[in-house]
Amino acid sequence: MKKRDVIGQYKLPLEVKYCKKCTISNQRPRITFDENGVCSACNFAEYKQTKIDWKQREEELIALCNKYRKNNGEYDVIVPCSGGKDGSFVAHQLKYKYGMNPLTVTWAPLKATEIGRRNLDAFIQSGFDNILGTPNGKVTRQLTHLAFKHLGDPFQPFIYGQTNFPLHMAIKYNVSLIMYGENGEVEYGGDMKNAFRPDRDIQDHDKHYFSGFPPSFWAEHGISEADLKPFMAPAYKDIVANNTQIHFFGYYKFWDPQENFYYCTEHTGFTPNTERSEGTYSKYASLDDRIDGYHYYLGFIKFGIGRTTSDAAHEIRDGKITREEGIALIKRYDGEFPKKHFQEFLDYCSITEEEFNEVVDSWRSDHLWEKVNGEWQLKHAIWKE
Amino acid sequence: MRKIRLIGRLDIKGPNLIKGIHLEGLRVIGSPSEYSLRYYNEGIDELIYMDCVASLYGRNSLGEMVKNVAQNVFVPLTVGGGIRSVEDATHLLRCGADKVAINTAAVANPNLITEVAKKFGSQCMVLSIEAKQIAPGRWEAYTDNGREKTGLDVVEWVKKGVALGAGEILLTSVDQEGTQKGFDVDLIKAITSEISVPVIASGGMGKPEDLVSAVKVGEADAIAMAHILHYNKFSLQEIRKVAKRAGIDVREL
Amino acid sequence: MMIPEATIIDYGIGNLLSVSRALEHCGAKVTITDNPEIILSSTRVVLPGVGAFGNGMKELENRGLDKVIKQYASSGKNLIGICLGMQLLFDSSEEFGATRGLSLIPGKVIQIPDKTLNGESLKIPHIGWNGLFGPNENSTQWNEKILATVLPGESAYFVHSFMANPINEEDVKAVCFYGGNKVTALVGKGNIVGCQFHPEKSGEVGIKILKQFLLN
Numbered sequence: 001m002k003k004r005d006v007i008g009q010y011k012l013p014l015e016v017k018y019c020k021k022c023t024i025s026n027q028r029p030r031i032t033f034d035e036n037g038v039c040s041a042c043n044f045a046e047y048k049q050t051k052i053d054w055k056q057r058e059e060e061l062i063a064l065c066n067k068y069r070k071n072n073g074e075y076d077v078i079v080p081c082s083g084g085k086d087g088s089f090v091a092h093q094l095k096y097k098y099g100m101n102p103l104t105v106t107w108a109p110l111k112a113t114e115i116g117r118r119n120l121d122a123f124i125q126s127g128f129d130n131i132l133g134t135p136n137g138k139v140t141r142q143l144t145h146l147a148f149k150h151l152g153d154p155f156q157p158f159i160y161g162q163t164n165f166p167l168h169m170a171i172k173y174n175v176s177l178i179m180y181g182e183n184g185e186v187e188y189g190g191d192m193k194n195a196f197r198p199d200r201d202i203q204d205h206d207k208h209y210f211s212g213f214p215p216s217f218w219a220e221h222g223i224s225e226a227d228l229k230p231f232m233a234p235a236y237k238d239i240v241a242n243n244t245q246i247h248f249f250g251y252y253k254f255w256d257p258q259e260n261f262y263y264c265t266e267h268t269g270f271t272p273n274t275e276r277s278e279g280t281y282s283k284y285a286s287l288d289d290r291i292d293g294y295h296y297y298l299g300f301i302k303f304g305i306g307r308t309t310s311d312a313a314h315e316i317r318d319g320k321i322t323r324e325e326g327i328a329l330i331k332r333y334d335g336e337f338p339k340k341h342f343q344e345f346l347d348y349c350s351i352t353e354e355e356f357n358e359v360v361d362s363w364r365s366d367h368l369w370e371k372v373n374g375e376w377q378l379k380h381a382i383w384k385e
Numbered sequence: 386m387r388k389i390r391l392i393g394r395l396d397i398k399g400p401n402l403i404k405g406i407h408l409e410g411l412r413v414i415g416s417p418s419e420y421s422l423r424y425y426n427e428g429i430d431e432l433i434y435m436d437c438v439a440s441l442y443g444r445n446s447l448g449e450m451v452k453n454v455a456q457n458v459f460v461p462l463t464v465g466g467g468i469r470s471v472e473d474a475t476h477l478l479r480c481g482a483d484k485v486a487i488n489t490a491a492v493a494n495p496n497l498i499t500e501v502a503k504k505f506g507s508q509c510m511v512l513s514i515e516a517k518q519i520a521p522g523r524w525e526a527y528t529d530n531g532r533e534k535t536g537l538d539v540v541e542w543v544k545k546g547v548a549l550g551a552g553e554i555l556l557t558s559v560d561q562e563g564t565q566k567g568f569d570v571d572l573i574k575a576i577t578s579e580i581s582v583p584v585i586a587s588g589g590m591g592k593p594e595d596l597v598s599a600v601k602v603g604e605a606d607a608i609a610m611a612h613i614l615h616y617n618k619f620s621l622q623e624i625r626k627v628a629k630r631a632g633i634d635v636r637e638l
Numbered sequence: 639m640m641i642p643e644a645t646i647i648d649y650g651i652g653n654l655l656s657v658s659r660a661l662e663h664c665g666a667k668v669t670i671t672d673n674p675e676i677i678l679s680s681t682r683v684v685l686p687g688v689g690a691f692g693n694g695m696k697e698l699e700n701r702g703l704d705k706v707i708k709q710y711a712s713s714g715k716n717l718i719g720i721c722l723g724m725q726l727l728f729d730s731s732e733e734f735g736a737t738r739g740l741s742l743i744p745g746k747v748i749q750i751p752d753k754t755l756n757g758e759s760l761k762i763p764h765i766g767w768n769g770l771f772g773p774n775e776n777s778t779q780w781n782e783k784i785l786a787t788v789l790p791g792e793s794a795y796f797v798h799s800f801m802a803n804p805i806n807e808e809d810v811k812a813v814c815f816y817g818g819n820k821v822t823a824l825v826g827k828g829n830i831v832g833c834q835f836h837p838e839k840s841g842e843v844g845i846k847i848l849k850q851f852l853l854n
Binding site for chain 2: 651653654655656659660663688689690693722752759760761762763765766767768769791792793795797798799836838839840841842844845
């Protein structure tokens with residue numbers, strides 16, 4: 001299989017550098033480092049911790065809620081959630097603290113885990129309306145297969161669907177306001193242009209979340225327009241006519257995912273997993289899909305950034321662990337192959353292990369990987385620096 | 386008859402007292418020495434200091450902290466977390482610990498239990514267990530702050546540990562800890578009915594009454610309390626009162 | 639008022655820091671040493687100890703301290719043995735086979751019974767808080783100065799698998815009850831006192847006892 005041009009496709013710098021404060025590297029697409037070698041996410045974290053008047057931000061939230069609250073039994077805000085700690089936190093705050101009437105919307109995981117389903121149920125039982133959108137299973141599998149083969153990320157179709165489902169629901173229920181948790185680009189190091197505003201433009205979806213294949217590509221592979229529709233955004237004119245606004249709760253409230261975890265164990269029946277997720281040390285993050293391990297694993301192959309690196313990076317910024325502790329965890333867990341559901345994944349995507357390895361290896365850029373004694377190793381692992 | 390001990394359990398990370406749920410989360414509560422002193426003055430019977438992330442991060446660093454707390458707290462102190470060798474144990478005991486608690490290293494090398502017991506006496510060697518239920522009546526032992534499965538059946542492992550020289554068991558329920566929903570009494574009973582060394586029940590105490598079933602049904606010899614004390618839900622006095630009312634013999638103050 | 643002094647014997651084992659801190663808390667100036675001259679010239683000596691009897695005796699003998707302690711004891715100055723330190727004061731112990739002790743108090747160190755008086759099994763080691771009582775049913779007060787400020791029934795912290803069995807009843811100054819069995823808690827013979835429990839770990843009760851030790 002032809003080697004991919006990872007550098008060209010993702011515009012990655014040739015020389016690998018690590019942030020001086022956290023564990024993320026400059027290989028994360030769209031991240032920037034300042035002249036002191038500190039990444040944009042860390043700089044934003046410092047700004048967040050020292051310069052923001054959170055009282056003022058809360059007032060803005062209250063004003064926003066006052067503007068959109070309907071008080072007539074109809075939903076007035078869409079909260080995308082999975083039953084995990086972040087969406088549940090947002091929904092609970094909006095409903096029980098700020099008096100809104102949220103409709104929580106969940107895009108079905110490819111293969112739901114027991115703990116994920118349990119947490120979603122517990123969340124609903126704690127007092128929320130929820131709509132679960134489950135796309136055509138057969139189509140989803142085909143798309144996952146194609147995305148894995150052509151994009152090197154089996155999760156892309158899921159991400160399409162998950163991103164666009166709230167837009168569909170917003171239009172269907174005449175709800176203008178969609179409230180996400182955090183702006184991932186801003187919190188985790190990406191496009192910083194929305195760092196100082198509470199919302200983002202709707203067109204931006206295409207820039208960040210869709211890796212560039214048009215519908216015609218899918219049609220070539222037997223996926224019709226009707227098949228794709230649930231995954232695609234609604235017509236732009238309908239989005240506009242609905243006066244759809246996407247806001248981030250992380251703008252209005254200090255965003256701390258670990259605190260969300262504690263909050264949700266108390267208020268929405270959230271329980272962490274009893275064992276850590278493969279590829280990381282965390283027991284409370286991203287628990288709901290048996291297949292998402294392969295998304296993170298491919299991220300590790302493409303960018304040298306595994307699940308542990310990302311989890312550690314934000315916990316360092318949030319002051320939960322030190323950089324040294326993060327590095328110890330990365331050395332131990334990053335890039336761990338998710339073998340628990342491997343056969344299931346192969347079956348789901350209708351591929352063989354050889355095909356899987358071929359695809360994976362095609363994404364191993366020479367600037368990151370080398371073979372030592374027959375084993376693939378990162379040239380510039382953080383613990384080697 | 387010896388009395389049921391009321392023990393304060395402090396999970397330590399770096400310089401801080403922290404409290405997690407199901408052994409996840411690193412929320413900082415405050416200064417360990419401040420909390421230790423407060424519990425001592427309120428009449429705690431014993432203290433446990435666990436560096437809960439030591440094995441996970443591959444380090445251990447409680448020596449200084451132990452020296453500090455030994456300054457003005459005159460009740461027994463058990464210290465655990467990242468103890469990997471007899472030297473590690475010796476260091477902590479010389480810093481002021483009375484007992485050492487070992488989990489991860491003991492699973493990796495069970496002979497360590499015997500080595501520590503031989504040098505310091507089995508009463509010094511506390512085998513620490515993180516137990517997660519896998520089927521009715523069956524639990525699996527975890528290590529590294531509840532992150533790694535061992536495949537070991539908890540009851541069998543505890544029996545082996547005692548045979549190797551462990552003089553006390555610190556039994557933490559991964560399912561219950563941090564939840565304040567009560568102890569895993571079945572787990573406690575499963576262990577106490579198989580061995581004859583003291584068992585400290587840990588994980589899940591939400592209200593004083595919880596200790597009654599842990600002692601009367603589970604037959605625990607001691608109760609470790611964390612959340613209930615750190616978040617000031619109930620005072621030690623109240624807890625002692627509830628125990629006495631239930632006919633449990635606890636230290637008089 | 640003069641600052642009381644205390645010398646703790648360092649023979650490589652035992653929780654010296656806790657004993658030292660507790661004595662300092664009581665106002666003493668504490669020296670920790672294995673130097674025979676310093677020990678012999680001290681006004682008050684503490685023999686601590688945790689762990690196995692055989693190991694304890696070996697460590698003392700390796701440093702020649704067994705002879706030093708015996709010489710010190712014969713001077714009539716105050717000596718207190720704590721936990722293993724108390725057990726070492728006796729003639730011998732059953733632990734891990736028979737081992738010779740310091741023979742400062744006649745008697746043997748034997749295993750704590752592993753059954754209650756009713757025949758139920760009893761957990762060994764004896765770990766935890768247990769009430770201190772006079773050795774006889776009828777005793778209403780202690781026959782030992784060091785316990786002057788302690789009330790019968792107050793608890794101290796025990797952690798041991800073996801217990802002292804003095805030959806002379808009058809050497810037993812306090813007992814505790816474990817499974818109904820009488821367990822020697824405190825012994826005294828002339829200038830020598832032995833605590834099976836850990837006064838440095840027995841909260842305020844232990845502090846009271848140490849303060850009394852420093853007064854004598």
